[in-house]
Amino acid sequence: MKLGVNKQRIGGRAKAIAWMCTLVYFASYLTRNNFSVMMLNICNEMGTTKTALAVVVTGLTIAYGLGQIISGLMGDKIKPQLMLTMGLCLACASNIAIFFCSNITLMTVIWCINGFAHSMLWPPIVRIMSMYLTDEEYSYSAVRVSWGSSFATILMYLALPQLLKIASWRVLMLACAAVGIGICVAWTVTNPRFLKEPVINSRSAKKTDGKSVFLKPPSFVYLPIALIMLGIILQGILRDGVQNWMPFYLSESFGIPESDAITSTVLLAIFSVISFAVFDLLHRKVFKNEVFCAAMIFALSAISAFVLYCVALFTSLAIPAMLLMAIIVASMHGINLMLITVVPKRFVKSGKVSTYSGILNACTYIGAALSSYGFAALAESFGWNFTILMWVFVSLAGLAVCLAATPVWKRFRKEYSDAE
Structure with missing residues (x-):
């Protein structure tokens, strides 16, 4: 392959x-x-x-x-x-x-x-x-x-x-x-x-007298964009939340030395390198719709988080927990690729690719800010098992949001982005 x-x-x-x-x-x-x-x-x-x-x-x-x-x-x-x-x-x-x-x-x-x-x-x-x-x-x-x-x-x-x-x-x-x-x-x-x-191709802005004439996106696109922004916030919550708190979880739950727990962050990065290529392939060859692809990746994250919850609840195995967290973070990188890198490309006719890119990327850091204190408070007050269960619900919320946006986004692609 x-x-x-x-x-x-x-x-x-x-x-x-x-x-x-x-x-x-x-x-x-x-x-x-x-x-x-x-x-x-x-x-x-x-x-x-x-x-x-x-x-x-x-x-x-x-x-x-x-x-x-x-x-x-x-x-x-x-x-x-x-x-x-x-x-x-x-x-x-x-x-x-x-x-x-x-x-x-x-x-x-x-x-x-x-x-x-x-x-x-x-x-x-x-x-x-x-x-x-x-x-x-x-x-x-x-x-x-x-x-x-x-x-x-x-x-x-x-x-x-x-x-x-x-x-x-x-x-x-x-x-x-x-x-x-x-x-x-x-x-x-x-x-x-x-x-x-x-x-210059059929999907770029039209040319008139050598000047680009940009086309305003249809108003119905702002509903899926709002849902995509919410999906990106949820992605930011999980990506930074799991990545930043993984060393603390491994150290507190499994007694792994702090230095080794921090080094485990490298595992997340290695998984993300692989995930970018895999999810790009799935997007282009299988789903062919970046928002629906993001929904399916959220589903993978929800399954992984639930399995992690079961591992944490019934076993004391560090390696499976580490691998499952790596899959969750890799999934969030895949969603990042779909919603922050691919989605802005669909607005090339509007001449506002940079604007949409900046706004969408900013949503990631709203999620990151929420996770910084949110997951810390949850872990401190209710323990890591409850916190991991919240990762399941955040993933399911992302799945629901992206599925809701998919039909209208498909229409937007057909009538605007991909139209001749």
């Missing part, structure tokens, strides 16, 4: 665009999440608590989520290539600036700026893929760009704990900034070679 798009139909130009965007997204994850990965070491070095330092990461999350909406709107007005360069430069500058900080308030301000800088990256990436790639090339690129986040996660969780034994966290922030600068230079130098003429 071949995963992904048939490589014979993917040209060298499309591959170059895909892998350059992948590098940019890799740099984004590296310079955005490095602080969180090293937080325990930073707490010890600064002599502060995790609670006090958590405000720095919370500030980044809020700025990133709100910035998605602003950057989405900006992304349809500003040249996306330029916006990517600006965002990555600002992110690298923030990583350099925090090297000199020892005041938590100032660190929070700098990391909020970093959060906004990263919000400038995803909407233009989606716009570039929509403008310069055909549908098959877009699918090829979307999978590989998504890999960028997983590769960065694997690198950080494997390398940073080891490097912290020989270097301070401040030096490693500079190292991450250096990688980001290198990728930024490579992007700036190479993108003019590949991003020359947008792809």
Whole structure:
């Protein structure tokens, strides 16, 4: 079985665009999440608590989520290539600036700026893929760009704990900034070679006297979009909730050492790499409707969460629990691919791909914010078994929402996105 798009139909130009965007997204994850990965070491070095330092990461999350909406709107007005360069430069500058900080308030301000800088990256990436790639090339690129986040996660969780034994966290922030600068230079130098003429086909905006005439989407699409946004929030709740609290669950429920439990996060990233290719294949070859595909992935998550609940209730087996949580998180990455990467592509005729991309991506971080405190409170008050049961209900809610949106979304695709 071949995963992904048939490589014979993917040209060298499309591959170059895909892998350059992948590098940019890799740099984004590296310079955005490095602080969180090293937080325990930073707490010890600064002599502060995790609670006090958590405000720095919370500030980044809020700025990133709100910035998605602003950057989405900006992304349809500003040249996306330029916006990517600006965002990555600002992110690298923030990583350099925090090297000199020892005041938590100032660190929070700098990391909020970093959060906004990263919000400038995803909407233009989606716009570039929509403008310069055909549908098959877009699918090829979307999978590989998504890999960028997983590769960065694997690198950080494997390398940073080891490097912290020989270097301070401040030096490693500079190292991450250096990688980001290198990728930024490579992007700036190479993108003019590949991003020359947008792809013009029957599904793009119409041309009149050499100018694009964008078509307003039908009003009935806003109902499925609202449901999709709710589905993305539920996806964000599960993705970040399970991923962030997995080490605590493994440590508290199975007595796994904290360092080993944190390393288990790498398993989630490895599963996500595989899931992107598998779910993309299912979407293109089987379901052929990204919203219905997301519904089926939510169903897989609900089944996995229920089995995990049974494992937690009746056994004390850590490995099955770990694998089931990996499947849940991988499923959420698949839903992310469907609803945040594929859905905006359907609005290319409107000239608002970046806007829709930013708004939809912001919904993920609403869910992430809810899960940060919600699951912690549930686990503390009612225990992990009850918390896992809530994962089942969140998955079922996502299934219901996506199934409700599917018929109208299918009509939208037929009458607008796919219409000649």
